[in-house]
Amino acid sequence: MTNPLRVGIVGCGLIGTRRAENLGTNFDLVTVFDPVASSAEQIRHTTGSPVTIAPAVDDLLHSDIDVVIVATPHNQLAPITTKALQAGKHCFIEKPGGISKSEIADIAATARESGGTVRFGFNHRFHPAIMKTREIIASGVHGKVMSIRSTYGHGGRLGYDKEWRADRAVSGGGELVDQGSHLLDLTRFLCGPFELEYAHLMTSFWDMKVEDNAFLALQLESGGFGWLHASWTEWKNLFRLEVALERARIDVLGLGKSYGTETMRVHTMSPELGPPTIEEQTFDGPDQSWELEMQDFARAIAGQSGLGATCEDVFSLWSVIEEAYSR
Numbered sequence: 494m495t496n497p498l499r500v501g502i503v504g505c506g507l508i509g510t511r512r513a514e515n516l517g518t519n520f521d522l523v524t525v526f527d528p529v530a531s532s533a534e535q536i537r538h539t540t541g542s543p544v545t546i547a548p549a550v551d552d553l554l555h556s557d558i559d560v561v562i563v564a565t566p567h568n569q570l571a572p573i574t575t576k577a578l579q580a581g582k583h584c585f586i587e588k589p590g591g592i593s594k595s596e597i598a599d600i601a602a603t604a605r606e607s608g609g610t611v612r613f614g615f616n617h618r619f620h621p622a623i624m625k626t627r628e629i630i631a632s633g634v635h636g637k638v639m640s641i642r643s644t645y646g647h648g649g650r651l652g653y654d655k656e657w658r659a660d661r662a663v664s665g666g667g668e669l670v671d672q673g674s675h676l677l678d679l680t681r682f683l684c685g686p687f688e689l690e691y692a693h694l695m696t697s698f699w700d701m702k703v704e705d706n707a708f709l710a711l712q713l714e715s716g717g718f719g720w721l722h723a724s725w726t727e728w729k730n731l732f733r734l735e736v737a738l739e740r741a742r743i744d745v746l747g748l749g750k751s752y753g754t755e756t757m758r759v760h761t762m763s764p765e766l767g768p769p770t771i772e773e774q775t776f777d778g779p780d781q782s783w784e785l786e787m788q789d790f791a792r793a794i795a796g797q798s799g800l801g802a803t804c805e806d807v808f809s810l811w812s813v814i815e816e817a818y819s820r
Contacts, residue, residue, distance in 0.1 A: 497521035498559040498583075498794065503550055503573055505532040508587055508614070509564035513540050515783035519791035520560065526553045554580045560794075563587060564614075567670070568663045571596035578603045578611070583794050585787075587614040588802075589674040592665030594811035601804035610794045612786075613802040615678045619782035619789070622745045622757035622774070624800075626736060627683050629743060629759070636739025638684050638717040643734040645672040646727025648751070649699075653725065659701040667703025669694060669814055673723035677810045678802060680711060680719050683736065686809065687711040687719060692817035698726045709817060741769070749780050 500520045502509050505527035513522055513536050522540055526547040527533040537544045547553035554561065554577050561577040562585045563570050571591035574584045578600070590597050590613045604611045617623060630638060647668075657663045658671055680687060691710035699705045705726055711719035724731075730752045734745040742760040747753035755776040760769040789799040 498791065499523045499557065500560045500562060501525065501547070501553045501556060501558045501582075502536065502562045502564060503527075503553060504564035504569075504587075505529075505536045506564065509562070510536055510539055511783055512562050512564060512585075512614075512787075515787060517784045517787050517791075519788060523558060524553050524556055526550055551576075554582065559583060560585065566657050566663050567592050567665045571600055574600050574611070575603045578607045578609045581607060581609070583610040585612050585614065585790055588678070588807075589613075589665065589670055589810070589814075590807045591811070592670075594808055594815055597804060597808045597811055601808065604804065610790075611804055612790045612793055613804075613807050614786065615675060615682075615802040615806075616782040616786045617675050617679055617748070618682050618800055618802065619785040620745075620748060620755060620780075621776045622755050623679065623683070623734075625757060625774075626734075626743050626745060629741075630683055630736065630738070635741035635761070638713065638715060638736060638738060640717050640737045641680055641684055641713075641719045641735070642721075642737075643676050643679065643719075644722045644724070644727075644731060645676050645733075646722075646724040646729075646731040647672060648728055648730045649725060654699040654701040659699070659703055661703050664703070666814065666818060667694075667696075667701065667707070668705055668723045668725045669707035669709075669817060671723070671725075673707045673709070673721065674810055674814070676721040676723055677709075677813055678806065679734065680713075680721065681806060681809060682800075682802075684713050684715060684717060684719070686714040687813075688714070689813050689816050690718075692820050694817065707817070709813075711813075749776075 501524040524545040533546045561582045693708040694704035707723045709721045732748045736743045744758040746756045757774045759772045789801045
């Protein structure tokens with residue numbers, strides 16, 4: 494059996510901790526760093542293992558590890574990742590990978606020079622309903638995609654407009670970058686490349702200088718159309734995705750926990766049309782998307798193909814985000 498890859502995590506907040514809890518058997522967490530010492534200590538407590546707390550980022554990057562997971566605010570993702578790649582490490586970077594497409598291009602160039610493997614944290618790809626939807630689309634059994642429509646919304650919390658996500662210099666943008674990046678990534682994952690047709694960004698409630706709602710219309714390269722809405726004003730966490738095929742429609746509702754039980758419905762049309770046949774599946778077990786994503790990353794490091802988000806995927810995503818902001 495191959496020895497687990499030795500991992501260091503930069504950023505020990507909610508997402509860094511979640512990564513630490515879902516490394517699986519392919520990785521062994523050995524060191525962490527966070528500028529807030531108590532956060533680094535909490536990861537050590539959470540994992541229950543003798544994790545070393547690095548005194549500085551550079552100490553972690555140049556330690557005896559194989560992989561760096563970067564789980565920081567957005568403006569720190571790319572600078573730390575490029576340093577890690579230059580230090581000879583493979584890198585797993587939380588979404589959205591940076592704050593501009595030029596930063597993603599720099600990561601890609603550095604990865605080519607160093608030979609390091611890079612993947613980005615878009616774990617929604619690995620939810621079972623999403624993977625099954627992708628399989629159905631790819632099979633062609635119900636014809637081509639005519640449209641995709643999706644909504645992803647946050648319930649909000651007091652002080653949300655004072656958090657770092659509301660500071661464009663740190664976050665790179667508002668809700669379009671936060672949850673909208675997931676919707677853009679899922680559209681590419683399920684339906685392939687696309688171009689931006691229309692964007693409407695608005696700040697309708699929160700006292701902030703970034704948008705709290707983003708509406709995007711996309712022209713799919715395959716010929717279909719996409720309509721996406723990301724919102725910080727849903728007041729209840731919400732995820733909904735609908736794909737219309739020539740002979741069926743697939744609905745995905747929920748992501749588990751506060752977003753509701755993950756449910757997939759396939760509405761299959763009969764030759765004479767009329768009411769469709771509906772098949773429903775629910776996925777109410779624990780969320781395995783985080784661990785499945787890390788398993789996929791391990792395969793990528795080993796040179797195998799996989800489903801994880803690549804530099805090409807994320808550069809395309811940021812190209813659309815920047816075009817939306819320029820309109």
